[in-house]
Amino acid sequence: MKVSGFTFIKNAVKFDYPIVEAIKSVLPLCDEFILALGNSDDSTEELIKTIQSPKLKIFNTVWDDTLREGGKVLASETDKALSHVSKDSTWCIYIQGDECMHEDDYDTINRAMKLYENNDKVEGLVFNYLHFYGTYDYISDSFSRYRREVRIIKNNKSITSWGDAQGFRKNGEKINVKLIDATIYHYGMVKPPKLQQDRFKYMHQLWHDEHTVKKMTGEADDFDYYNNERLIKFNGKHPAAIEGRVKRLSWELGYDPTLLPLKLKIKIKLYIYKFLGIRIGEYKNFNTI
Numbered sequence: 318m319k320v321s322g323f324t325f326i327k328n329a330v331k332f333d334y335p336i337v338e339a340i341k342s343v344l345p346l347c348d349e350f351i352l353a354l355g356n357s358d359d360s361t362e363e364l365i366k367t368i369q370s371p372k373l374k375i376f377n378t379v380w381d382d383t384l385r386e387g388g389k390v391l392a393s394e395t396d397k398a399l400s401h402v403s404k405d406s407t408w409c410i411y412i413q414g415d416e417c418m419h420e421d422d423y424d425t426i427n428r429a430m431k432l433y434e435n436n437d438k439v440e441g442l443v444f445n446y447l448h449f450y451g452t453y454d455y456i457s458d459s460f461s462r463y464r465r466e467v468r469i470i471k472n473n474k475s476i477t478s479w480g481d482a483q484g485f486r487k488n489g490e491k492i493n494v495k496l497i498d499a500t501i502y503h504y505g506m507v508k509p510p511k512l513q514q515d516r517f518k519y520m521h522q523l524w525h526d527e528h529t530v531k532k533m534t535g536e537a538d539d540f541d542y543y544n545n546e547r548l549i550k551f552n553g554k555h556p557a558a559i560e561g562r563v564k565r566l567s568w569e570l571g572y573d574p575t576l577l578p579l580k581l582k583i584k585i586k587l588y589i590y591k592f593l594g595i596r597i598g599e600y601k602n603f604n605t606i
Contacts, residue, residue: 318434321406321472322347322372325394326414327355327380330364332516333508334414335562337368342417342558343410344370346426353378353398376401388481395478406472407434413482415505416468417556422499429497430469440476440492441485442469443603444501451570453507453555453563455548467494467603468501484602494603502556509568510539548574 322343329336344350350372354362356379365375378397384390395411402409408430412418418426426442433439443465450457467484470476470492479486486492508516555563 318408318431319348319403319406320346320408320410320430321402322350322410322412323352323395323398323402324350324412324414325353325355325378325391325398326357326361326365327394328357328359329361329414330359331357331361333512335417335504335559336361336414337364338556338559338562339412339414339416340368340373342419342556343412344372345420346410346418346423347372348406349374349403351398351401352376353394353401355380355394374401391482392478392480395482399478402472404472408469409472410469411485412468412501413505415503417502417504417559418468419500419502419554419556420558421554425497425499426469429495429499433495438493438606439495440471440473440487441467441494441603443494443496443605444468444499445496446501446503447551448503448506449551450506450548451542451574452566452568453504454551455570455574456551457506458547458549460547463600465496465601466501467492479602486602491602491604493606496605502559504559504562508540510542513540513542514538542570542574550575 322340324336324339326334326336328334340350340352350370352365352373352375354365354375354377356377365373378394380390381393382390384393399409399411429442433442444467445465446463448457448459448462449455463483470485473487476485476487476492478484506513
């Protein structure tokens, strides 16, 4: 069984993406790792080259800024990386530039890949998610955050990135997957307030025109973490690959986000989920079999 990892990145230094940590968290599971390095205007290339691994294969890309609608440029870059995966690989592990896998899950992941290696009905593996918010101490449990997503797919040319690169589809249809007891640690919303606001504005430019971006992000210099997210205190252990960043945390939220009052509609959704097990409005881009 051969396993390939893949991802894309652009301007990782400018927007402080933990891309090195993301790649290092996946490397032990892979025989090779493919990185599509976008046309950055910072020192991202130098940063990537600090990863001293013969598994890492880098190729340069130019982002198509015309693919703005729905963040399609992100899916395009994902597919570019996927297209460079070795033909003889069975599985392809996808990790985004603000995600990490945990070393405690390696055995579970490897067992699942071996178990379903020759099962053609299983086209991918789904992970649980922890979405960190504000700092490394809090997890968002907002209904707007996805609970699970596909991060390992079979090496099948009919399977491609979907939408804004959150997941995958096969010839436009949802793929059949198995849920495994492993977790993706997502750190996209953990940055100093000003840097988060800069990233927020930049990312919205991949979806919307300038007028809409300004309307959505406002004039503030700092991102407002004080909002209606439902947060839970994290008492677990972060992946070893990102522990250095956790220790270098240099800002505070200045309040206890677990004490924020929730809007009535969120309270109703929580009540329904607690007693009926129904998560209203949950989006799933896969078929669990």
